[in-house]
Amino acid sequence: MSRHQKLTYAAPWVELRTSDRDWESADPRLLTDMYTQLVLVRVFEEYVLDLASKGLVHGPAHSSIGQEGGAVGSALALGSADTVNGSHRGHHQFLAKTLRHVHPEGIDPTQPFSSEVRTLLLRTLAEICGLDRGFSHGRGGSMHLQWKEAGAIGTNAIVGGGVPLAAGSAMAHRLSGSDAVAVTYFGDGAINIGSTLETFNLAAAWDLPLCFFIENNQYAVSTNVREVTGEARLSARGPGFGIPSWKVDGMDPLAIYLAMKEATEYMRAGKGPTMIEADVYRYFHQNGPYPGSAFRYRSKDEEAEWRKRDPIAMTASWLTRRNILSQQEADDLTLQAKEFLADIGSDLLEDDPTAKAGVRRIKLSEWPDPKFVDVGIRGDLSEFDDVRVADRTDFQGEIRQGKFIDAVADVMNRRMQTDDSIVVMGEDIHRLNGGTNGATRGLKDKYPDRVLGTPISENAFTGLAGGLAHDGRYKPVVEFMYADFMWVAADQLFNQIGKLRHMFGGDDEVPLVLRSKVALGTGYGSQHSMDPAAIFATAPGWRIVAPSTPFDYIGLMNSALLCKDPVLVLEHVDLYDSTGEYPVDDLDYYLPVGKAAVRKSGSDITVITYLAMTNYVLDAVSREGAPDAEVIDLRWLDRASIDWDTIGESIRKTNNVLLAEQGTLGTSYGGWLADEIQRRYFDWLDQPVQRVTGGIASPSISKVLERAAIARDEEVARKLAEVVLL
Known part of the structure; x- marks a missing residue:
């Protein structure tokens, strides 16, 4: 007769709830800072919705009103060196992290707001309105907020799209020897996205210091979470990947803070990723100033029940109960914040002389110059100013005959020898004497920590490489075994990596190299044989090189690795065994960009x-x-x-x-x-x-x-x- 033995997860899964004692013993400065940030974020969001209702926000205004507790509580456990990215509904995530950066000592609610806070809110508001003084000169808008110096590495409009990028940031922290951690915020929609699940696995396999922070606000637009998954407790996903997980009431900012403190301690100790699920509630519809009940996918009673647990009201009640603030001081903070936002808005708005009295418009001087539209799609190539450029006609070194595939392996070995920032990753590249074609031959033995064999999860490891490149400290080289696999990772290649520089204002460097082979004529059929050059040529942001000789491969790969833009390096199976002119002992020349x-x-x-x-x-x-x-x-x-x-x-x-x-x-x-x-x-x-x-x-x-x-x-x-x- 068969026997059944109950199995348990190796990773813990717990629910954390605060008690009165937690609130009574919490540091008063923590609570006043928490309350001030909650109020600032709420009032900021209300001001944005007001501007949107008047047609002054071009595009969506995904407010986070009601969800502030999760973002503020978690950010208070982080430092400026820690990095976060977030979702299309990311104003609160961005503001919580950046407010923590400008005032790590906390913000006193009884004092006037500082000039640093004013500048932060002004630039954020300008970005949401698409204006030049925004963090990305108006290109990012509401859904793409970034201030890298503060550790806010970018919110993201593709559901689940930012999760692999955050893994790259976590990888950069680990490689650098820092104890910094990364946090990626996403919702109940992204929890079921393939790239998110792939990243769970990759982060756990590589022990990355990455916190997967799930804001479970119950609805993806109008679809309730219970309609789309058999397990609505979304943190249940974590232990299945070996990730310790916390389930927390997201309307309780102190509970979030305590959970994040435990999670960061775990990650800073080098133990790997964590997961936090915060049950929160967005008071308004997906976009705009109307409640969900106005669209009949949820009831007014449901909305009222959640509002009774408002994180601002909860925090204020404990501040007054403990006599840290008077009720008047707590109430005055909201009024002060509203006046503060109105004053900030006056920097951006003016009376519209073409409309009736009282109608406001964006000041004409605030708009970006239309000539800025294409600036920063790619870099200016100034990184090539001081390097030795040599083509075959002016190359001074000795030449011999050599195999194309040897050039692939030799130049990568040379560059990894001279540049500690290069990290190579791909499927099976650490085995089989250099992968399936020998392109990484000998590299794993020489550079064991910088040659990474990946799971079969192109979305995850490509996005991780994108985040690693975006961090600025490393140059990832990604190998795709076949070019057709690019469509598996298309979101990361085209929506993310190719657009990062331009989308965030034109200054972000993305030094990533993607190697892939074209296998036409090898008998591998329809899904392993395509030439992707035409598709990539239509995608802004990417550079593409296609070497046809060993000599050219060395010079072009050197240039690709020097370039501050993402570069696709195409290789053809027909060329691997071919021979041609090959430098005897000089692998340090660069072929000029844009020279046929x-x-x-x-x-x-x-x-x-x-x-x-x-x-x-x-x-x-x-x-x-x-x-x-x-x-x-x-x-x-x-x-x-x-x-x-x-x-x-x-x-x-x-x-x-x-x-x-x-x-x-x-x-x-x-x-x-x-x-x-x-x-x-x-x-x-x-x-x-x-x-x-x-x-x-x-x-x-x-x-x-x-x-x-x-x-x-x-x-x-x-x-x-x-x-x-x-």
Whole structure:
């Protein structure tokens, strides 16, 4: 007969509740600071809703009124070196952390608010309104608030999107030897997001000092949490991943503070991540100044019951009960805060001369200059000012023949040897003598703490790398085994990493390198064979390099690792075993950003290509009877780095262009490039830009069908024959 033995979690899961003794013994300065912050956050949010109702906030105004206890209580247990990020409903999270930063000693509610508090609230309000004096010059608005110096590393509009980034911040703390911790705030919607669950696992596996702080406000827009999960006690997720977890009444700010104190002590001791679930309640609808009952997804009675437990009222009652503040002093603080916000608003608002009396508008001088719209999508490349740039034509070192895959491993070894900030991560890169292709050969033995084999969770480890890069102390190098896996991590690549610099004002450096291989022709089929160049070329923020020779790989990888922008480094399986010119003992040169290579000079037609297709093109143009083609290897593929000087010079000579690539027609890189060439060089073209691409379908497993789906030298040769007949 079978037996059943009850199992228990290895990690504890507890509910923390305060007693009267906790409130009676709490430090008066803690309680007055707590109360002051709660009131400031509440009044600030009410002022924002008032501006929104008058059309002065462009976009959403996701208020946190009712939820202040969780943010304030938790932030009071943190220091400026600790980092936090949060959700689209993140005003309270941002303000709690930054108020703690400007006044770590606490804020006295009986004294006038300081100039530091005024500046903080003014810049926050300006950012929410989209104005130039905001923290991100108005680009972030309500949902993207960041002040890195205060440890507020950015709220996030993608549900669950900021959780992996916070893991990167926690990783930076751990690698640096600091006892700082990271906190990521998210809600009952994000708890079921794949990237969040992946990050639970990754943080636990790597013992990251990261607190997963769940603000369970009961509703994702209008859907109750009990409708979407079989376990509505969301902190139950933690022990399943080996994460100690606390469930706390989020309307009780002291309980939150005590739970966070316990969690931070655990994390600062190097024991790994923690989880806190705070049961809170948003008094208003998802966006705007109306209660949820106005939309009939919750009742007025429910709202009234939660309001009876208001965190501000609870804290005030204990302050007066203990004679720390009089009732008059407690009441006066709210009035003082409202006058303070009105005065701050006067810096941003003025009477609208085009409207009736009493109507206000944003001061025209506060808006950002429209010319600022594209500034800071990428960096200015000033990091290259003092480095040795060398192309093959002016390289002074000795050259030998070497394998492409050796260049991949050798240059990474060289850079890790000279730069302690480089951290490499990816699936299986620490095993198999350098991963599945040998690209990280020998690195784990030499740099055991900086070569990290990851779980199969691209969203989590890519986002972690993004957060690590955003921290500024490290340069992560991420390997994707196949380029198709980028779509698994698409949110982190495109919504997060690619937009970080621009979204937060243009000054944030994001030095991340993403390596991935294109495996067209290997028989790995539709989900392991794509060329992602065209998709990345449409994404702002990324730079793209595509080396076709060992010499170029070394110089381009050096440049990618130096660059302060995220860089995609494409590698092709066809090239790994190829040989070419290889520096004997000099791996420290940099190929210039935005410089193409002319692989063959010619006068009849300009053939533009990249990556492994370069060799196929060279084979095709060398055949008997082929036109005298000039072959340009782009090397840099992002829009900002196209070498128009080299392309233009060639087109003015040949008056004909053929774009050649291997990948499918639907994701063709040449589509946008052909359009741009025809716009720039129409007067020099004797015919439309011609193209060679793969077929419509993704490559199949069948050797015959796969070959039919991709382009190589035969397709180039046929197209060249057609072009000369036109």
